[in-house]
Amino acid sequence: MKKGLLKKLFATTLVGAMAISMVACGGEDAGEKDALTKIKEKGELTVGMSVDYAPYEFFVMENGKKKMVGMDLEILKEVAKDIGVDFKVEEMEFKGICTAVQAGQVDIGLSGLSPDEKRRELVDFSDIYFEAEQGILINKKDVSKIKKLEDLKGLKVGAQLGSIQADIANTIPDVKTKFLEEVPVLIQDLLAGNLDAVIVELPVADVQSVIHPELARAEEKVQDEAGGGSAIAVPKDQKALLDQINKTIKRLIDEEKIDSFYKDAVELSKSEVVGE
Known part of the structure; x- marks a missing residue:
């Protein structure tokens, strides 16, 4: 009788302790502010x-x-x-x-x-x-030569590091890529002739062509499978x-x-x- 009673008491105590523990854990989660x-x-x-x-x-x-x-x-x-x-x-x-x-x-x-x-x-x-869709920013002198993404094959192409545009650049065959943190630095490289093109969003391309009249946007937009x-x-x-x-x-x-x-x-x- 005593052994059975002790077992019951132990089981009851254990269940109670587990319940308190679960409530305490739940209280911490519930108390965490969003x-x-x-x-x-x-x-x-x-x-x-x-x-x-x-x-x-x-x-x-x-x-x-x-x-x-x-x-x-x-x-x-x-x-x-x-x-x-x-x-x-x-x-x-x-x-x-x-x-x-x-x-x-x-x-x-x-x-x-x-x-x-x-x-x-x-x-x-x-x-x-x-x-926003994607576009190709180029020098105006190249508008007849670079009209679409496929025309960048084997050329030097820039994009912002870690961007959707960098992923697009990596799909171009035989491309020589340059990925940098700052878009303005890429634009300067384009102006200096160190890059043939920079892939950016269309609004960015349009703004840059206003800031730098010697630049232009390629004729065709870039199809972005990831979605804009x-x-x-x-x-x-x-x-x-x-x-x-x-x-x-x-x-x-x-x-x-x-x-x-x-x-x-x-x-x-x-x-x-x-x-x-």
Whole structure:
């Protein structure tokens, strides 16, 4: 009788201890604040950007001072306003933005990012806020020679490191590629004759051809199998933050503000762009 009673008491105690442990673990998970709550509590949204990509984000000189401008910056202002916080831009290399979001170094990434499969392994993405196709930027003297992607076979082609455009460049037979962090440096190489072409998004190609009249866009657009469009990078499994950002994007699209931001950024790019 005593042995049976002891066994029952031990079993009851063990089950009770396990239950308490499970509740404690569950309490920790339940008590973990989501990303949106943390952003609201600190009163600031930190954003990873590579500020060298007109018309998305770039610097201009205004009254002798360097000023950050661009379509993405205007979208960021609206996202922060809707959350009810200030924002802070953390400048970084383009290829490291999604990694920084994943590691919690910044709250979101906003830098003309296309949501490809490799990036989706690191972060979640908002809805597409801007659709853009790919293009080939060349010297005007080559417009009759370089009209489409196939014409770049065996030539020297540049693209931003870690970008969709770099992936496209790698599909060209016998191509000699040059991948760099900063697009303006690639543009200078193109102007100097060190590159035959630079693959960029069409808006970027159009802006660069305005800044540098000696450049032009190749006749045919580049077919991008990965799909075009730009989205905002968000930490994985942060539904509240993602929903909030998507709400802002929908509002801006419905109000036709993103088109307005784009047009304004193109006009600003006609001024003195720092780094070009």
